[in-house]
Amino acid sequence: MILVTGGAGFIGANFVLDWLAATGEPVVNLDKLTYAGNLGNLASLSGDDRHVFVRGDIGDRDRVDGLLREYRPRAIVNFAAETHVDRSIHGPAAFIETNVVGTFNLLDATRAWWAALAQAERDEFRFLHVSTDEVYGSLDAGAPGFSEVTPFAPNSPYSASKAAADHLVRAYRHTYGLPTLTTNCSNNYGPRQFPEKLIPLMIVNAIGGKPLPVYGDGLNVRDWLYVGDHCSAIRAVLAGGVPGETYNVGGNAEMANIDVVRSICEVLSEADPDTDYAALVTYVTDRPGHDRRYAIDAGKIRRELGWEPAETFASGLRQTVRWYLGNADWLASVSSKDYQKWISLQYA
Numbered sequence: 001m002i003l004v005t006g007g008a009g010f011i012g013a014n015f016v017l018d019w020l021a022a023t024g025e026p027v028v029n030l031d032k033l034t035y036a037g038n039l040g041n042l043a044s045l046s047g048d049d050r051h052v053f054v055r056g057d058i059g060d061r062d063r064v065d066g067l068l069r070e071y072r073p074r075a076i077v078n079f080a081a082e083t084h085v086d087r088s089i090h091g092p093a094a095f096i097e098t099n100v101v102g103t104f105n106l107l108d109a110t111r112a113w114w115a116a117l118a119q120a121e122r123d124e125f126r127f128l129h130v131s132t133d134e135v136y137g138s139l140d141a142g143a144p145g146f147s148e149v150t151p152f153a154p155n156s157p158y159s160a161s162k163a164a165a166d167h168l169v170r171a172y173r174h175t176y177g178l179p180t181l182t183t184n185c186s187n188n189y190g191p192r193q194f195p196e197k198l199i200p201l202m203i204v205n206a207i208g209g210k211p212l213p214v215y216g217d218g219l220n221v222r223d224w225l226y227v228g229d230h231c232s233a234i235r236a237v238l239a240g241g242v243p244g245e246t247y248n249v250g251g252n253a254e255m256a257n258i259d260v261v262r263s264i265c266e267v268l269s270e271a272d273p274d275t276d277y278a279a280l281v282t283y284v285t286d287r288p289g290h291d292r293r294y295a296i297d298a299g300k301i302r303r304e305l306g307w308e309p310a311e312t313f314a315s316g317l318r319q320t321v322r323w324y325l326g327n328a329d330w331l332a333s334v335s336s337k338d339y340q341k342w343i344s345l346q347y348a
């Protein structure tokens with residue numbers, strides 16, 4: 001079996017569902033269930049004994065040691081993290097705690113356990129760390145996309161904490177020989193994403209007739225990756241990636257934020273032509289230190305592992321909007337008091 005951390009969050013839950021459907025191999029899922037973790041994301045696995053959920057913290061050494069001893073996973077996929085850039089600006093401490101100290105703890109527990117395995121098991125074991133393109137900083141217009149050798153230049157507390165974790169993963173490979181793999185991917189979107197991030201926030205606000213808050217001039221660029229394509233990339237890296245290597249994953253879909261928001265409005269208007277969703281667009285104060293542009297050069301994973309995204313931005317966005325329109329119960333379940341508090345704090 002494999003151990004997945006953060007598997008109740010957006011990408012982790014999509015990965016667990018995708019993994020079980022694609023491989024059938026059992027999963028132990030360690031998740032702290034922060035505000036971003038939601039067991040409703042995994043409701044379809046209720047009663048499925050291939051999925052074992054454990055509530056816990058990657059920073060809890062005893063808990064991680066115990067899980068490794070009990071389940072003897074052949075691989076670990078580490079999604080667990082604090083992930084929202086705006087929250088890292090309001091309160092960076094939790095990002096250091098989970099993304100840096102937590103990842104260190106997971107790595108160190110894994111190293112100790114892995115070092116005692118028989119040689120054949122040690123050779124087959126993989127520790128896959130899921131990271132972000134934000135570690136590379138911000139690109140000028142027209143500059144080539146981030147490659148695996150682009151120097152790190154993180155700009156937010158979130159991206160700095162992820163960069164620190166990536167360095168620890170690298171050091172555990174270099175110093176101890178732990179068979180690590182790192183993926184650095186671009187902005188994900190798709191079903192089950194918590195509505196604090198751009199695409200789900202805009203869908204949810206538009207459905208509710210609320211303003212669509214675009215930061216700054218709306219011309220910041222992101223490279224959008226459908227979450228299902230991210231899941232297939234992680235499967236490809238786990239199966240064929242070379243230990244010690246990093247792989248950049250992107251969706252070949254660079255878009256300015258305002259165009260993303262307009263596309264959402266267009267898709268919503270198809271179902272409801274009488275509502276002028278675009279009239280809800282409201283330009284608001286920019287995010288401090290806002291990175292201007294991210295873009296990924298995904299040439300390495302394409303050449304070496306034969307991976308390419310299956311969805312275009314248009315097809316992925318249509319599926320995403322349809323999912324949010326069809327899952328009002330899920331939306332109600334995440335629209336808690338805490339969520340409203342966050343929205344008031346951030347958009348007051």
Ligand code: NAD
Nearest residue numbers: 006008009010011032033034036037057058080081187188
């Ligand atoms: P998310 O915020 O939706 O989910 C994070 C999950 O981790 C939650 O279920 C949460 O409960 C869990 N968690 C947090 N702290 C934990 C801890 N200490 N111990 C155990 N579990 C903990 O995040 P996501 O968007 O699914 O991102 C998953 C991973 O992918 C993160 O490492 C993130 O940095 C990376 N990533 C995300 C994106 C994106 O666009 N969402 C892009 C690139 C990389």
Ligand code: DAU
Nearest residue numbers: 083084085132133134186187196197198213214215220257
């Ligand atoms: O690039 C990968 C990263 O993408 C991940 O590592 C992060 O975990 C993930 O949160 C995401 O970071 P971003 O900051 O790019 O994503 P976010 O959805 O917060 O914002 C996307 C863009 O939209 C960004 O330029 C800021 C802008 N934005 C965002 C929000 C929430 C707005 O204009 N208005 C908003 O209300």
